[in-house]
Amino acid sequence: MTEGTSIENYQPNNSALLVIDIQEYTTGEVSINEVFKTAADDLIRRINMITEKSAENGIPVIYIRSEISNPLINLMNNSLAVGSLGAQLDKRLNILSDYVIPKEKQDAFSNSNLDSILIQSEISRLFVVGLDAAFCVNSTIEGARNRGYDIAVISDAIISDPDSMKNHMMDEFVNRGVEILSSQEFFMELENRN
Numbered sequence: 001m002t003e004g005t006s007i008e009n010y011q012p013n014n015s016a017l018l019v020i021d022i023q024e025y026t027t028g029e030v031s032i033n034e035v036f037k038t039a040a041d042d043l044i045r046r047i048n049m050i051t052e053k054s055a056e057n058g059i060p061v062i063y064i065r066s067e068i069s070n071p072l073i074n075l076m077n078n079s080l081a082v083g084s085l086g087a088q089l090d091k092r093l094n095i096l097s098d099y100v101i102p103k104e105k106q107d108a109f110s111n112s113n114l115d116s117i118l119i120q121s122e123i124s125r126l127f128v129v130g131l132d133a134a135f136c137v138n139s140t141i142e143g144a145r146n147r148g149y150d151i152a153v154i155s156d157a158i159i160s161d162p163d164s165m166k167n168h169m170m171d172e173f174v175n176r177g178v179e180i181l182s183s184q185e186f187f188m189e190l191e192n193r194n
Contacts, residue, residue: 002109004147010124012150013193016117017054019047020064020108020130020137022093025079025086027131035161036131044092046157046183047129055096057190060121062099064108065089066136106136109143118149125150127186129157133169141178152179154186 024030027040051061067087068080079086087102089095103111118126126149130137137158144151153173160166170180181189 002107002143002146004109004115004143006148007119007124008122010122012124014121014123015125015127016060016062016121016123017051017127017129018062018064018108018140019051019093020128020140021066021132022047022063022090022130023065023080023086024088024090025066025084026090028086028088028090028092030079030086033161035163036159039159040090040092043131043157043159044090048092048094050127050129050154050157050183050186051094051096053187053190054127057193059127059190060099060117060123061097062101062114062117063089063093063095063097064101064103064114064130064136064140066104067102068104103136106139107143108136108140109147115147123149125152127181128153131159133158133160133166138169138172141173141176145176145178150179151177152181152186154183155180156183 027036031037054061066080067082069082101111101114108114126144141151155170
């Protein structure tokens with residue numbers, strides 16, 4: 001996990017939404033993970049509702065995607081190679097911002113552009129959706145915690161393989177001070193802000 005600089009004391013309602021690893025290789029056309037492929041339609045429909053409500057409420061939506069530029073790794077499996085179909089965001093996602101952050105490690109903060117966007121926007125709270133709860137979502141949450149962000153996971157917009165791992169990780173997140181919200185609770189929170 002990345003360390004990073006602690007954030008300033010920004011306004012508590014300055015939020016951003018991180019959409020992690022919803023890509024053709026994970027949920028889309030070239031996915032080989034049956035668990036993710038089976039869950040993809042419902043997951044992406046829900047994420048699209050969340051991103052739409054976020055954008056309507058002035059919450060920046062930041063799309064995180066894995067891509068690999070290491071030629072040795074790509075020689076063995078080029079599914080996430082830079083420029084490949086697998087490295088692209090899933091075509092069913094409604095892309096509502098120009099914030100697309102590629103990463104080569106599990107922690108999205110490994111790309112310093114994420115820090116720059118969040119600091120420039122004076123973000124203090126992160127909402128997280130995507131996959132996999134035990135890997136990239138978990139590592140990104142730890143990177144965010146190391147920087148002092150208030151974090152909320154939208155539980156019905158997160159998946160893991162196997163699904164039992166998701167439940168385990170939700171308990172882990174709570175133990176680390178991460179808030180767990182359903183998408184409906186997220187929508188209610190947005191309504192209460194106005």
